Amino acid sequence: SWRLGLEAAHRRNRIVHATGDGTGREIMRALIAAVRRTPSITLLEGVEARRLIVEDNAVRGVLAANASGALTIATNRVVIATGGIGGLFADSTNPGGCFGQGLALAAHAGAKLSDIEFVQFHPTAFDGPSRPMPLLTEAIRGDGAVLIDETGERFMADQPGAELAPRDIVARAVWRHRAAGHRTFLDARQHPGAEFAQRYPVISAFCKMAGIDPAHDPIPIRPAVHYHMGGITVDGFGRSTVQGLWACGEAARTGLHGANRLASNSLMEAIVCARWVAESIESVSAGPRAMLRDDAMPQASDPSAVRPILTQGLGVLRDRDGIARAIRSLYPLACGHSAASDAALVGLMVAVAAIRREESRGGHFRSDFPHIAASAVPSSLTRADALAAARDIVESTPFARSALS
Template identity: 60%
Template sequence: MTPDVGDIRGAPVIIGAGVAGLMTALHLAPHPVYLLSPTRLGTETSSTLAQGGLAASLGAHDSPDLHLADTLAAGDGLCDESVVRRVANAADRAIENLMDLGVAFDCSWGGTLRLGLEAAHSRRRIVHAGGDSTGRELVCALIIAVRRTPSITILEGMEARRLIVENGAVSGVVAAKGGQAIIFPTRRVVLASGGIGALFRDTTNPAGTFGHGLALAACAGAELADLEFIQFHPTALDVSQRPMPLVSEAVRGEGAVLIDECGHRFLCDTPGGELASRDVVARAVWQQLGTGHRVYLDARQSLGQKFAKRFPAVTRHCRDAGIDPAGEPIPVRPAAHYHMGGVAVDAAGRSTVSGLWACGEVACTGLHGANRLASNSLTEAVTTSLWVAQSVAAAPAGWQWPRLVATAPPRPDPSSVRDAVSNGLGVIRDGQALSDTVETLLPIAVRNTGASDPALIALMIAIAALRREESRGSHCRSDFPTRSAQARSSRLTLASAMTVAAELNLRCAERSA
């Protein structure tokens, strides 16, 4: 597919239209910007599905320093403290900005913001909208604001396929809509494409969230960071629906407990119990399932008939599955939920490739470390989007009519790699399974098929996981169960990953000979 060239006069292009992309576009106003969304705005984004809220130290007995401490503890030694401090200090202003944009957060009868509690937070500091529909409420308000902003050109149904790089700098985006491909010449691109959950069979993420932004960045030569750290939400509703409906952590924050099929509460002796950090709870649930038990979230005593009013979205999903959460336990299991790794960026969201920024889940800012603290993801998107927009606006357009030559690769399709990813990169990993995963994915990644880009990112994740010979945060190795004394972030480029994969496969072949 040979693309046409579209004249956008070097305006910035934002790839992705969740909270991070929408907010970046709004912050760039009145500078012209093009917003590419593969689907209709508000659909197929993890932001819309987010039930949790935004973490901000708004309570009388809270502070940014306490929010900082909780985030660092959850991140298990890998957070960038300067980034955490900056985000924690900016969170309250970001909430005010969202309210100015029309987001109606939940308030008490007195008119003050209602603050919820989630796992590993030492204070009630979670701001919600629409109960457990915060993401949907945010996205709806932001879409209205974006559609009212004349400087933002919205291109729905437009899917980015490749970044064009010349002399180490971005010079354009190759995109496709239907059967037509088009090049957008620009020296300023913002990735806001979300995470990787749809690489797995069990995920709370939409089908289009399979690391496509990471593949764009990797193929452009950008450095990726901490890819091995994937957060599995411990309480996805255990039904056949995909994406799996989420049973919000806030349900446990209101006192619900995890039990097996016999009614045994298996987290009784775990520090923090059901409100321990997500990696701890996910592993406990995973181990119960691995020994043949079923796992349920029991809110009968803590919420009972109040469940539907407090958690309307969860109630709707449960009832669709024939479950009454007020009167019976809810079947749950871990599911791929959030990626702490991503495109390595600096404090302004700049990647290692000139002209390429990343914002939201696709970026690795250093906020989350090895394990994201609950409800810090939306907070990250709404705070860092401002800094990304400021950096993009300050960068010279360098526009001239280019003579770009490129072809659009096939539309990515992760379906054929999900079994390998799910089997090798789950909640608990081991070296042999990771090596097998690399061996399976390498020949798929080097082909020019729809499975190649998803396989490429899964391959890079497997290599990062194989190289981290310790258990830390969300990364658990059964063959390396202890934490290393030295905390280190991991860095990987496409070139270095392919070298490691080729060497590993060569060693495997020599052993088999």
């Protein structure tokens, strides 16, 4: 059954919900069924892409691995659709496997990434030990639930839009209230009250496991990394700056979300842009199978060393000193060949983009530059740009202004 819900910064109920709060599962069920019944799709499950083989700025193949070993796929057409980067942070609603592997593939291939400092924090993730953090959808606030602290004070009540102000504003308010020593809760006792369990059966079930009944108890919440507006730079056809390499979905930076995605626009973008990508690929011939050189297979990635660094330096509130510290920690990891290297490279590129953007806009808030600049400056950088900029910072005296500006 479908229902239209209200979410942050929307003026009317227009977000489709299926089976209460089981929309994602429903989408996956339909998509998987459609893929399995399409004869032109060959599914390789349990296979991880580790590097793109690129010659003269054109894709030649993919180096991949599965449980039984390495796999080389010769092709001149690759689409990266690897999702977001939430898994690079300690607190995220994203599955742990979404840690920007596609961004690392594109960066190593020489592609440009854009706007990667724009990370969206969702204000109401369930504040408990589970990872990924269960999400308390904005639709609950759309249904009238409010944000309170341990004293019962509604700390968002005076803000324009109150609890349904844009995500970045609510996330910063929650973050600051917590930094001032408070605990933060979503209070659904009045609205939707007794209807909670029926409207949100999945959330209701995990609250129950944590000993919380949303009809009677405030639900503990905190902000968590939720969505990445930036990503692989693509044009209107989904083409990256490397020939034969497209990107789609959260991994792509189409520019459609600006610095702050409006709730639920990502699936809309994925549906619309996927068609454009498919049409663009169709217009490029498969070409002869190239003889591939024997590239070394990188080891499987492990982002765990990177998570505390990004969490500390690239959170809801950022400043130059914190970002520079993150860059100093990430640079040696990104230059190495350990399991952390790819994750560190993506984190480093986010940090370099964040230190360069000396303003606050959407998901990127600099407490040392709290205002928006007069005109939007799109940021884009390659792996080589990021490594050069990071080296300047590492070699400069701590916290001195670097050669970046």
